[in-house]
Amino acid sequence: MNWQLLVVLAMLIAAIAMFAINRPRMDVVAVILLVALPLTGVLTVPETLSGFADPNVVLIAALFVIGEGLSRTGLTYRLGDWLSATAGTSSTRLIVLLMLSVALLGAFMSSTGVVAIFIPVVLSIAARLGVSPRQLMMPLSFAALISGMLTLIATAPNLVIDAELRRAGADGFGFFSVTPFGLVILALGIGYLLVARRFLGSDPADESSRRARTYDQLIGDYRLADRERRVRVDRGSPLIGRELGELGLRAHGMHVIGVERRRWLRRTLEVTASAPATRIARGDVLLVDLFERRDDLVPTLQRLRLRPLRTAPGFLTERSREVGLGEMILPPNSAALGRTVGELRTRDTYRVDVIGLRRGTEAIPGALNAERLQLGDTLLVVGAWEDVQRLTSRSADFLSLALPAEVREQSPAANRAPFALLSVVVMVVLMVTGIVPNVIAALIACLLMGLFGCIDMPSAYRSIHWPTLLLIVGMLPFALALERTGGIDIAVTALTSTLGQGSPTLLLAGLFITTAVIGLFVSNTATAVLMGPVAIATADHLGASPYPFAMVVVLAASAAFMTPVSSPVNTLVLGPGRYRFADFLKIGAPFTVVVLIVAITMVPWLLPLYP
Template sequence: MNHELLWVLALLLAAVTLFILNKPRMDVVALLVIVALPLTGVLEIRDTLAGFSDPSVVLIAALFVIGDGLVRTGIAYRLGDWLVATAGSSETRLLVLLMVSAAGLGSVMSSTGVVAIFIPVALGVAAKLKISPARLMMPLAFAGLISGMLTLVATAPNLVVHSELRRAGLEGFGFFSLTPVGLVVLALGVVYMLLTRHWLARPKKDAEGSAPRLTLSDLATAYRLHERERRLKVRADSPLARQALNELELRSQYGINVIAVERHQRFRNLLLMATGHTMLEPGDVLLVDLASPAIALLGAYQELGLEPLPLASSYYSLHARQLGLAEVALPPESKLPGKTIQELGFRSRYNLNVVGVRRHGKALEGVLVDEKLKASDTLLVAGEWKCIHQLQGQSRDFLVLSLPAEVDEVAPTARKAPYALLSLAVMILLMVTGWVPNVMAALIGCLLMGAFRCIDLDSAYRAIHWPTLILIVGMLPFAQALQQTGGIDIAVKGLVAVLGEAGPYAILATLFIVTALIGLFISNTATAVLMAPVAIATAQELGASPYPFAMIVALAASAAFMTPISSPVNTLVVGPGQYSFFDFVKVGVPLTLLVMVVSVLIVPLVFPL
């Protein structure tokens, strides 16, 4: 063992120790590695910086952008709604659906990108079902890792092993070569997480330590909106049809304040925010706020040609991703006290409707347009979230208070959802067919997202999780350093010398364990780079088929369950799940051993020794 290899191993040990201590941050440790490796004399600076141009790193960055595009267009939240609707109140059904969905999507695209897409979905679902995110984040990460065992293109290590087989003059794996084993591991993983989810640590931040955020329902209750909300359909014979709202004076004459309009158009349903210029059409459904529930008894509906429709729940909740509520306070320097709501002109100036007023903590009733404001009043405005955001900082006369929790799930480009799905489908098609490299497919998907305005440049740059990329870039050079210092040759000779007489099953198990252990310290792509040639050379040394040995390495490289630094997938969920290092050790080590047993038993059946 030469002194250069000793330096590399010492540096690797130091990095792992800092990762375990989590001081400094993992991405800072990776930067230290990038600086320190050239000092060993093994690698030049350009070699240590090569990770910044590595296709897998660019691919992951592009998939973060794809994931954010799916969030901004509301697709991720719709998927969450589907999970909630399908799972009902069953956490068990939810966990199964979440893991199977993540693994299925991850089988044709980067598992890191898939987990990045599903994290906001899982957080939203956890909030709706009032369960700890910790019970969903780790199963999500493990499903993302298992997805790498389902197809050839699911993860970079599979492609590394495939390329190593081709480099050795052999035929590589097919697209579905790993699928039989991967499906068994997925079923095992789902059952295992159902049994061990109770082991997962709860978030360190106690929910009782901070006040919960207001919701739309809370605001509607505080201002007594539920008593006044109605859905009214414009009949074909209605005198309101084909007229603008500002010509009808519905609010002043009838006490009917139109908030928004539901309109069916070209095989899709639209929600139009009401403005003075909104033209009403026959068949429109008006979402209105009544000055008094008694309006219907006065015959106003019949006179206006309106048909009441059932309203199962608040329309603010039904349209929470487009239609919002916000409280507006009057600061001491405001010039608005003494003016009426009609004089404020909220609808004409800000495209927002004043739907409630609270004075001394009590909601006012009756017709509000002629109500003169007082300094202590708080207004409740309704309208499009974009207009509510624009209202902040526009005037010294009012102050927008904290927004309700639903603002976190707003889809600013919801109407672009079909284009986002098209962009995703094009990317997956290019990946599956192999017409272009995976990284090119992902970049094409990003460009399509941008061209269709599903995402803008500022959002795209914010979507990239740079600490994860730096961590990967910093660990990649270790693979080349160990190769150049003879570390791989020493590993092959040692493995054959110790286990050459023990039989192929023992060697397969050992290769799995060694690959999984190395994967604790460096990226699974780098682990595959190190171990694939070791596995193939070992098989040739034993006179056995190299395919089961190579597949074991591919499977073990994806079985990075044991620590939060074993894979970027795990790193992504540490924050949302608020896990400790040993949460992964406690849950991940037994799962890794189970996957090893299953792999060693099934792989020789798929690829005979």
């Protein structure tokens, strides 16, 4: 063992220790390693920074963008709606559907993003069914981890191992190479959690009491119920060709909140306050707030050729992912005090409309334009979500109260959902057929989502989880450093001498256990970076195929069930589920053994050890 290897091992042990205590942050540790490695003389600066040019780093970044596109178009939330409606009042059915949905979605987008999306959905369903979040958050986390075993792009460790195979001269895995193993593990995981969740106990704390108010509650507080209507613009209407902001319907006791249109495969919604210049066309559906009861409403609608639609009221709640509501209070120094609502000109200045006013505990009914504002008044404003959220940052005259719970499910590009789905299908087809490299397929999907308006550049940049990318880039050079200093050969020799050169199945088990143990303290991505070269070198030492050894590491890296720090998805559910470290160990350890048995049984069967 030479001194350079000792230095590299010391750095590796120090990195693992810092990862375990999370001091400093993992991405900061990665940057420290990038700075320190060239100073050892083992690697040059270009070799140390080569991870920034690695195609899989770009691929992972592109997958974050694609996941954001699916969220912005509301596809993920529609899946949550279906889940809630289908599960009904059965907690067993809910867990089965939840795990299937999360695993399916996580197979094509970031599992961390999927969990972040589903946490409020699960909390809402738990409150409605009277089920403790402790019973549901662990299945959510397990399903997200298992989703990494369903497709090649499902999680970063898969791509890291695939890249290591290609670096060793092999062909790499196919898009669905891991899927047979993942499907079996998913089925076993669902059955296991239906039993094991009983050992999590329940928390009597009322989660619903801490949740933000909903649209339905705000509508009730401001007495807006039964005021929402949809009317269709018929042939010959004098409104055709006029701009949304100039319809002049307030004189008839109506306020137009937005207009719905159907165009080819998509349904669009233009919010009046955000797009006042939109021109009305025949067939448009106006979303109308009837703030005054008038006897001449029916004749007025007939004169304007507006046909009421026989649909249930409540479009604000129905379109809550596109139409934002915000509750604002006037501070003592607000310039709005003493002015009328009409004088505020909120549509021109802030791109929002005031549709509700409360004074104390009482809602003020009727037209609000002439109502003078007093200290302590609260206003309910409507507009596009981005404008509602930006209101308080643009003016000191309003202070935002807690935004409604629906803010977490906003879908500013909901009308582009078919195109987002099309973009993902194109990516998957290109990856499966191998027409272009995986990274090019993902970038094509990103460009398609941008072209179709599913995502914009600011959202794309925000969606990328830069700490994850830095972690991968910082750990990738270690594989080369260990190989160059002889560390990989030592690890392989130790593994084969300990477990016996004549027992490949036992070696697979040892490789799995080693990977899982490292994963107790290090993220599954970093674990894959460290163990991938060891797996392939072990296969080479035995003269065996590298694929079964690499697949075992793939499965073990995703089997990060035992600690809350093994994967970001575990960390995300730690708080909402009110779990302790011991809960993950108690539930995760037995299932890790289940995955181990599946791995050492199925992998040699489907991926022969000796070609």
